[in-house]
Amino acid sequence: MCGFLAEISFQNQLISKECFVDILNLSLKRGPDAQGYWNNQSSVQLGFNRLAIVELSEAGNQPMLSHNSKFAIVFNGEIYNHSYLRSKLDFKAFRGNSDTETICACLEEWGVLKTIKALDGMFALTIYNQETKETHLVRDFAGIKPLFYGFDNKTLFASSQYDQILKHPSFANTSINNQVLKLYLQQHFVPAPYGLYQNTFQVKPGEIITFQENGSKSSQEYWTFSTDTSYLINDEKEALQLIEDTLHSCVKDQLMADVPLGAFLSGGVDSPLICHHAKSLKPDLSTFSIGSHSLVHDESKRAALFAQKLSTNHHEWMLSANEVLSHWDKISLAIHEPLADFSIIPTYLVSNLAKRNVTVALSGDGGDELFLGYERFWSLAKNRHFQNSPKLLKKLIYGTDKVISGNKNINSLVVYNQLSSAHEGLHSRFKNEMIHKIFPVLNDVILPDDWTVYQYENSTNLSHLSRLMQKAEFYGMMQKTLRKVDLASMDNSLEVRVPFLQKKMIEASLQIDPLLSFGKNKYKNVLKKKLISYFPTIEPEKAKKGFSIPLRNWIQTDLKETFSDNLLAPTSTFYDKKEVEHLLKNHLSGQKDNKWALFTLYALNQSIKR
Numbered sequence: 001m002c003g004f005l006a007e008i009s010f011q012n013q014l015i016s017k018e019c020f021v022d023i024l025n026l027s028l029k030r031g032p033d034a035q036g037y038w039n040n041q042s043s044v045q046l047g048f049n050r051l052a053i054v055e056l057s058e059a060g061n062q063p064m065l066s067h068n069s070k071f072a073i074v075f076n077g078e079i080y081n082h083s084y085l086r087s088k089l090d091f092k093a094f095r096g097n098s099d100t101e102t103i104c105a106c107l108e109e110w111g112v113l114k115t116i117k118a119l120d121g122m123f124a125l126t127i128y129n130q131e132t133k134e135t136h137l138v139r140d141f142a143g144i145k146p147l148f149y150g151f152d153n154k155t156l157f158a159s160s161q162y163d164q165i166l167k168h169p170s171f172a173n174t175s176i177n178n179q180v181l182k183l184y185l186q187q188h189f190v191p192a193p194y195g196l197y198q199n200t201f202q203v204k205p206g207e208i209i210t211f212q213e214n215g216s217k218s219s220q221e222y223w224t225f226s227t228d229t230s231y232l233i234n235d236e237k238e239a240l241q242l243i244e245d246t247l248h249s250c251v252k253d254q255l256m257a258d259v260p261l262g263a264f265l266s267g268g269v270d271s272p273l274i275c276h277h278a279k280s281l282k283p284d285l286s287t288f289s290i291g292s293h294s295l296v297h298d299e300s301k302r303a304a305l306f307a308q309k310l311s312t313n314h315h316e317w318m319l320s321a322n323e324v325l326s327h328w329d330k331i332s333l334a335i336h337e338p339l340a341d342f343s344i345i346p347t348y349l350v351s352n353l354a355k356r357n358v359t360v361a362l363s364g365d366g367g368d369e370l371f372l373g374y375e376r377f378w379s380l381a382k383n384r385h386f387q388n389s390p391k392l393l394k395k396l397i398y399g400t401d402k403v404i405s406g407n408k409n410i411n412s413l414v415v416y417n418q419l420s421s422a423h424e425g426l427h428s429r430f431k432n433e434m435i436h437k438i439f440p441v442l443n444d445v446i447l448p449d450d451w452t453v454y455q456y457e458n459s460t461n462l463s464h465l466s467r468l469m470q471k472a473e474f475y476g477m478m479q480k481t482l483r484k485v486d487l488a489s490m491d492n493s494l495e496v497r498v499p500f501l502q503k504k505m506i507e508a509s510l511q512i513d514p515l516l517s518f519g520k521n522k523y524k525n526v527l528k529k530k531l532i533s534y535f536p537t538i539e540p541e542k543a544k545k546g547f548s549i550p551l552r553n554w555i556q557t558d559l560k561e562t563f564s565d566n567l568l569a570p571t572s573t574f575y576d577k578k579e580v581e582h583l584l585k586n587h588l589s590g591q592k593d594n595k596w597a598l599f600t601l602y603a604l605n606q607s608i609k610r
Helices: 017-030 082-085 099-118 177-189 236-254 268-282 300-310 323-327 330-331 344-355 375-381 391-405 419-426 432-437 462-475 475-488 504-510 525-534 549-554 560-567 577-588 595-608
Strands: 003-009 036-038 044-052 073-081 123-127 135-139 147-150 157-158 201-202 209-211 215-221 261-264 288-290 313-318 360-362 494-498
Touching: 003 017, 003 073, 003 123, 017 036, 017 044, 017 577, 036 099, 044 073, 044 123, 073 099, 082 099, 099 135, 099 209, 177 344, 177 432, 177 595, 236 268, 236 504, 236 525, 261 268, 261 344, 268 300, 268 360, 288 300, 288 344, 288 494, 300 313, 313 344, 330 344, 344 475, 375 462, 432 577, 462 475, 475 494, 549 560, 549 577, 549 595, 560 577, 560 595, 577 595
Parallel strands: 261 288, 261 360, 288 313, 360 494
Antiparallel strands: 003 044, 003 157, 036 044, 073 123, 123 135, 135 209, 147 157, 147 201, 209 215
16 A cells, blocks of 8 residues: 555646655655655656555565566555466566566556456556556546546646645646535535546546547546346355355455554454454454443444454554544544545544554455445335335325334435435435535536436336445445545555455455345345354344444534634635534534534545645
């Protein structure tokens, strides 16, 4: 896991090396072990900060040239099948065992598209072809690793951190894109392919963007999340075996490291499954959990039960609210882009704990999306039979069910014209009415035309509808989770790997009928059954828990001055400060819980400070 920087000038006017390295240094925490630089003396310069994981010698340093010097690359991530790919190449004269060198050799023999399609891992790549003068920006199929860029037809500037783009002279004085700002306020993060500022962007998951020597741009998708349900495994025994075999294989692949490696361990479902397989392959496995004194939310005792059964070298950090608050400023500084997910706090803290002992940690992220682990999936799906009914009838159905069952069968989401619109709305904690009061300039602003993640057809077929919802989550809210994990872990110089999001695990999950996992009062059932088979004496979890952040109370007390200074600062002139003051006052008085809106504004201000 590393940080890179790439500048391509289509007019041979690169910024100075000194300025370039200054910007590169902003990502030193992503790669504290070595720094590299390369240029072609005219139009291209590449920089790299390395967190050495595999092949610790100089043979793994970047930027790297392919053996015939045709390709120059910088690469952030890990390729888990790189040894297999080497076995398929004619070239054998490798200097070391790094996956970067493997990619270079594949590019020489197979070209860009075939190489990228063959990779199984997490990656962001900038590839410069010295013969054709083409530049390729490539991001992994799940969007695990970030890839930001600025482009104004004269200059291409790509990086692993969004704040670095805004330091380049070509993009330092650009204005905010109001369409993207409105999208951020509604979704609480900036999804690909957008950047908050004009002329700034992200590469989408599963995308290759190619720039020609003259600056012309094209893109293609090399992998997409499939919604095909024409053939599905609906035999539970077969499905459980597929999960067993594939997850074991993925965990085995991801134990590849020449540095200490461990795993996050919660009291839920996904990370104990990962740890079960990791422990069977790595007897000295270290695991990491954080806990609090909240009886309602704390899951450290349950995590400790799993650790005890597995006999891992378990590390637990019990945190008081005051101790968590002492890390607030450091965590705030890790928010290099607009991201309003306050679960970044526990993610940062468990990353900090893990880094004291290891350089790589496995995580259970992705299991909820692939195996329908969120309650919101059924909240949407239970309305499916009425979604195409007239609106007046839907309101009548909703009202009747409210009287009869308290909306156990039908909920308010039924009144939306499209299930997909209801789905998108579930992720917004900052309603349009409030947004328009605080940002009057956004009243007539619509979201970007190509923001289509939550645009899918109504369907009464539950298996098909499940796939449509999963795809929306995969390219929607899961991307926020992955950005949170990347920001929190990389600020601690820790590489986090996600076995559930390895390509073969994703594709295996798509072979399984969603109804084996999901339905009324049923979430993630196949994974839960696997967990029970591994830990039969540990009572199944009755309700989803997590590390509790009492943000509402903190804003009213310990963080009152912090939020007031951030939100009402004289420099905050792009929104109506009186409306924000009113929002904050209502929260401080306890009249209304506005923590989500306030934190969304706080994170925005943190990320726009240049």
